[in-house]
Amino acid sequence: METRKLLWPMALVFSVILLLQYIELPYGYVLSSLLSFGKSQVTSAGGFLAGAAAASNINPTTEVLHNATKLPDPPNRNRTDESNKSSNASSGAANYGRAAGYPPQDIPVKNRSSKDETSAGNKSVSLSMFVNNSNAGPRTDLADSVYNSSSAVKSPAKRKWIKGPPAVVVPISAMNDMLRQSRASYLAVKPRWPSRADGELLNAQKLIESVRIVDKIPRVDDDVYRNYSAFVRSYELMEQSLKIYVYDEGKRPIFHQPEMSGIYASEGWFMKQIEESERFRTKNASDAHLFYLPFSSRVLQETLYVKYSHSRKNMVAFLSDYLRTIAAAYPFWNRTSGADHFLVACHDWAPSETKRIMRNCIRALCNADIRGGLQFGKDVSLPEIFVRNASDPLKDVGGKPPSQRRTLAFFAGNMHGYFRPILLDYWQDKDPEMKIFGKLRPGKGRKTYIQYMKSSKYCISAKGYEAYTPRVMEAIFYECVPVIISDNYVPPFFETLNWESFAVFVLEKDTPNLKRILESIPEKTYLKMQERVRRVQKHFLWHMKPVKFDVFHMILHSIWYTRVFQIRPS
Incomplete structure (x- = not known):
């Protein structure tokens, strides 16, 4: 009985900690964060902010970050987004994608190098290199955390993970409602x-x-x-x-x-x-x-x-x-x-x-x-x-007219994230009208990435490590109707543009039906959408002036x- 009395409070405390961690951290990192050792912490300046806020009756706008979240390394995204197929495009990842309900889980990633990552020693930099520090006036209403170069984080062993699918999916129709409600709420x-x-x-x-x-x-x-x-x-x-x-x-x-x-x-x-x-x-x-x-x-x-x-x-x-x-x-x-x-x-x-x-x-x-x-x-x-x-941001803008777009749907790119291997498993080399690839390797007589974009009716924007990808904008740049397969992604200028009039939104779980969805769009509707893509294109172009x-x-x-x-x- 005594043992049970001790176990119940311990179980309750653990449950509370798990709940708090779940609320604070992105899904997929809860257990790894709970089980990791030596969590990094942001140092506090000693309660100055709390004292100042209490004295002036002002609520701080930000919170001190006492526990830094354990997070994956930054992906090497300095690329043309048509690069190598990683080892994640395997049958294991494919079977994971086909599992009922797309259960969230962490998927190991093949180690990838980045020319942008330097040694830990190079990161111990002084703030004076970047910020003009000022001693004028009190420091109120801000997070009470500082960067101390003497306590820079040291490089641990490699450990990389990819987040799994979102636990909750918000379709585009629900986003429209949320946008309308936000004006009042x-x-x-x-x-x-x-x-x-x-x-x-x-x-x-x-x-x-x-x-x-x-x-x-x-x-x-x-x-x-x-x-x-x-x-x-x-x-x-x-x-x-x-x-x-x-x-x-x-x-x-x-x-x-x-x-x-x-x-x-x-x-x-x-x-x-x-x-x-x-x-x-x-x-x-x-x-x-x-x-x-x-x-x-x-x-x-x-x-x-x-x-x-x-x-x-x-x-x-x-x-x-x-x-x-x-x-x-x-x-x-x-x-x-x-x-x-x-x-x-x-x-x-x-x-x-x-x-x-x-x-x-x-x-x-x-x-x-x-x-x-x-x-x-x-x-x-x-x-x-x-x-x-950078000297000519409008180079290659435009594409072929609809009558010369022979490919139904096109995608090519790195196997970033959990979803792209699933897309390829369903559609790579499965249908001649569905040009779905990993890396497009250059070669004599082979189409380039841009040539495919310019000659396809629909261009697939499949999520990578995160919900967003440059393919949405590339499709518009090359006058191809975007097909956005990225649950919970909010497209740009959402408060102004009616995206459903010129883009197709497909839920990730509907990937097996992708061709059927696209073929069900009448030709007349496609032509209207493609013409609207050309009309909104001006909103997505950088000009030197x-x-x-x-x-x-x-x-x-x-x-x-x-x-x-x-x-x-x-």
Whole structure:
């Protein structure tokens, strides 16, 4: 009896710990985190934040990260996305994919090297290399964690895992409902004091809402927009009034140094063009409607990640220290707890790195996973655009007319993640109309990746390590109708575009029926979708100098529109 009395409390405590770990960590890492030893911790500055918040009756906007999550190494995504088939494309992975219910589990990954990963010793860098530290003013309203170069994480043995399928799937129809509900349900942090900019945003909201309600005249573009008239009115108001303050703080390479090519280039192109903008950038912070945090999530990972550490401690602490710097130098962060600040980030890890210390900010994320932290009414989906040629981002744009597109469906790429081996197991070499490959090997007389894109009716965007992939944007770039097979992925500019009018959404569990689904689309419907792809293409193109309605302006509009509808009358 005595033994039983002891066992019951122990079982209860263990259950509570398991529940808390499940809530805090991504699925698939719960047990591995519980069973790992030597968890990395973010050091605390000793309770200064709690004391300051209590004294001023201000709730901190962020939490101290006492336990860093054990995480997989960053995939080597500097690639054309048509590279080698990994050993995961095996019958074992295929059988896993066919298992009833797609049960979540961790799948070992073949070791892969990355030229971007350097030794642990090189990661012990001083913050002074990147941030202009300021001693002015109290450090309030920020995560009380710092990066201490003397306690850099050391490289442990290799251990890599891939997350399994999501436990909960949110279909595109449910996302539409969530977006509509977010306009009324999401409540941003109320400003601690009013500003002229808030009044201008509230006035813009009323003007846009009036169009949404009264203008029901059908227009040629209505089918690709949720509300074409409201979008045009909102866009015009943005051009007329939007002012953005870009913080000068932060040193290169993490800050103010955009990467202009590769799959993460969207964050770099945006950074460059907003910093050069005469229309939208203001030097007078008091006039600003929004404040931009000009860091590169990709360079942050390249610079601070400790190889094989499975920890993002250094990156989270680095950003936390940066926020303390700007909060000490300016009053703007503390006025709204960061609600009128925004970031533009394309790396896989950006959602988890910013979810606490920047949880009130508007986050434009390539990794736009509705079950992975993206929140309607606050965050927006950022297009991942693979820029192959930084000096000519529009090179090769376009494709063959529908009558010359002989291939029904095309996919090629690395065996990243759990799903792509499943896709290949079902369709590789199974049907001549379904061109589904791993790596496309160059050779005389063989079609290239781009040639397949330009000559296929439907281009498959299959999720990799994360929900997002540049194939969605590549399909539009080459005028191929996108087929998105990535559960819980929120496509870019979702608040503006009617994606179901020009893209096909297929649940991962329906992969065995992929050809039947595509063949069931009438030719007349396909032709309309392909024509709509060509119409929306202008929204996904980078230009050396921004032009009206291009991707730079559309990213800005998503952020502007989101902030406009966060404002509530005082």
